[in-house]
Amino acid sequence: MSERRAKRRLMNEINVVPYIDVMLVLLVIFMITAPLISPGQIELPQIGKSLAPPVAPLEVVIRADGSLSLHDRTKPGGEQKVSRTELVEAIKQKQAQNTEQPVVIAGDKSVRYEEVINVMDILQQQQVKKVGLLARPNEPK
Template identity: 55%
Template sequence: MRPRRLKNEINVVPYIDVMLVLLVIFMVTAPMMTTASIDVPSVGKAAQPPAEALQVIVRADRTLALLAPGKSERPLSRNELSEAIVAAQRKNPEQAVVIAGDRNVKYQAVLEVMDDLQQKQVKRIGLLVQPTGK
């Protein structure tokens, strides 16, 4: 009696059948899919802050300052900052607020300021960016 030998062959016919079925399914469903377009803001559009916007300056050492149009920059704490912006928005509900973060500031510090303002129901919050040419 001879010892049994192992077959080193793979039967690929079932795999080909499965692939052909998947191909037919994709060919039938592809024309039914709808594509969506997303408008992503570019830096060129966002580089110009709105006229008369309040600027919140976040420095690398996490200190905050408020720069109002026509006034000098004044350092504030987080609570004082949100109160000053809420008071400005009571006078003008469409008052824009722009957050200018230092290049070396942690992203978390900018998000904390933005979160504070959103909790105080401040509308029209944006981020100030520099154009790439500067």
């Protein structure tokens, strides 16, 4: 019996025929079931809203001397000097016409940061929506 064990050799080949059979069965299953699967409903985006052009922002300019002016980019020569109360009224009137009307604050670089914060605070207290800061990009050196 010990002679029989010694004659066993290692098998270094893999029989791939069963694997091919399994792959063919899987292929047939997928070919049969693929047409039976119904595609889901696709919700396409609406284009009606995206065709509306963006609204040009109202620009609140704070000069170095602390004076305010309102620049409306939709009107030619639309920059006018305003007081703080006139500023709020003009912006509220514009936002009553268009609720998506953005407002940007452009402060002179020599203006104290406190002045810019005061204008932002006034606009926030009056529930003015979409307020941002306007900055000039750095020039490449």
